[in-house]
Amino acid sequence: MAAEKIEFARARAQDVARLGELSDSVFRPQLIPGTGMPKEFPLAFSAENAHNLYFAAVDGRPVSLVALYPSRLVVPGGHVSAVSMGSVCTLPEFREQHLASQLIHQILTDFSPHTSLLLVSGGRGLYRRLGCVDFGERVEADVALAGLPAGDTEWVVNPVPEPEAEVAALSRLYAAEPYRYERSEAEFRMLLRSLRTPLFRMRPVPPQVFAAWSRTGDGGIAAYAVASFVLHEGRAGVEILEWAGRRAACPAIWRYVLSYYGVEVLRVRGYVHDEAFLDALTQAEAILRRVPNQGTIRVLNPSRCAMELRPYAASVFGAGFSFEPRGEEAWQVVWEAPPALRLPEERKAPLIAGWAALSEWLFGSQGLCLTLPHTDDLNYV
Incomplete structure (x- = not known):
């Protein structure tokens, strides 16, 4: 028997309907395929957003999906580029093959050059192993x-x-x-x-x-x-x-x-x-x-993230900051001026190692705890 051929792709407009049916088969099996998730999350499951639906297909049949929707978050003083991730699913008979993991790794590669943050609708171990953390209060x-x-x-x-x-x-x-x-x-x-x-x-x-x-x-x-x-x-x-x-x-x-x-x-x-x-x-x-906040978060591009957060940080702490690379997946925090508000020394200018630690320092309750828009309002993906 010939081995099944697995292909990974970004969707085209003609793929959106069958990807919606795949999502329904996992998350809304009690509904007629195509009437649930695609209707509930129309920003993600639209022809205009097709290129942001990543999927794996076996012999041409979609079996795993990760849906994204790029957005801009409004915070005091400016905007932050982000992409929301949800509808992560794999048909039962194709699980344990790490298909969703491979899709997400590709997403990190594709979006990191031009996007500051990844917002994830859940907190599964899969996401946490990639550096996603709880964020904000x-x-x-x-x-x-x-x-x-x-x-x-x-x-x-x-x-x-x-x-x-x-x-x-x-x-x-x-x-x-x-x-x-x-x-x-x-x-x-x-x-x-x-x-x-x-x-x-x-x-x-x-x-x-x-x-x-x-x-x-x-x-x-x-x-x-x-x-x-x-x-x-x-x-x-x-x-x-x-x-x-x-x-x-x-x-x-x-x-x-x-x-x-x-x-x-x-x-x-x-x-x-x-x-x-x-x-x-x-x-x-x-x-x-x-x-x-609902879900988890991960920094995708540290330098861009610091640049976009600079006006916000200045309004809260009296100064912006930047991240200077220190080897692979390590960064030194450099404040443009001493923070006006009192911060523990370890929060002012730490050497941060790892994506989870970086995201935690910015948005976690033990870090700067910068506030972001709620992830479960109507924009939820």
Whole structure:
């Protein structure tokens, strides 16, 4: 019997449909092939993004897939180039052949010259062996209906029946957020459309967009939230997948959403530096905790990463920095000036060895802990 021929390739537009079916066969086997993952993650599974779908084929049949979507992260002072990775899968009968590992190694080679960061949707051992680490911290809060004020005369909250028709207004609110992805209105429209897929991110009820309007304002949307019915530890609850806009309107949205779904607890996430958001949570008597970002991260290009992070670092520490190579996979941190904020000596100018240590120094809770946009908002890949 002839040996099976394995080929590795980047997809073309005509390959996208069958790669979507491959992804569904692993992640959404209960759905008609092609109706799940490709619809839930339209930015990745599009003809325009085909070249960023890496796959292995056996005798012409796709058996392993790694999906990517390049993006730019907005942080204070600038932008950071990144590529998000997800939908990593291999058909059961072809596992243990390290096909996905070979695809990811090729991805590292292809993207390192021009991309600062790799964002990964999970934390499997496969990713950690390649230097991916947990990163950053965010605030996660459980808001109970009992802790919210009984009524709010300033805000009117309602579901948005046709979110795509309001994409211009929603996009303006999102674009005002200090941490976010660069997102065009066309991309936002695709993401809003994805909420109607049969099993959006394994949720039994399609997510809904809610918006708040000021009773005394100009009539425009002041804030929005994308909410989803979920089960928290066996109890019915609601999770906010993404939100933006006026922080003062958040409690009114939370109360309306809790009443809309008929549940007692809502889970929402925000940034540790967002004082107005934290104040709203405190007034709502929410239970707060700090948790790591979803997924893992790896630096791809140290010099480019330092250059793109320089304005951000300067705004936080009073100085930018650079990485000077010190042999293979080792770098010396060089600050442009002494950091204005006090840092332990080992964080100021360490000699860093290894990709995991480099990524940890920049984004880990024991390093600089630089904040990046949430990886599980609507841009999730």
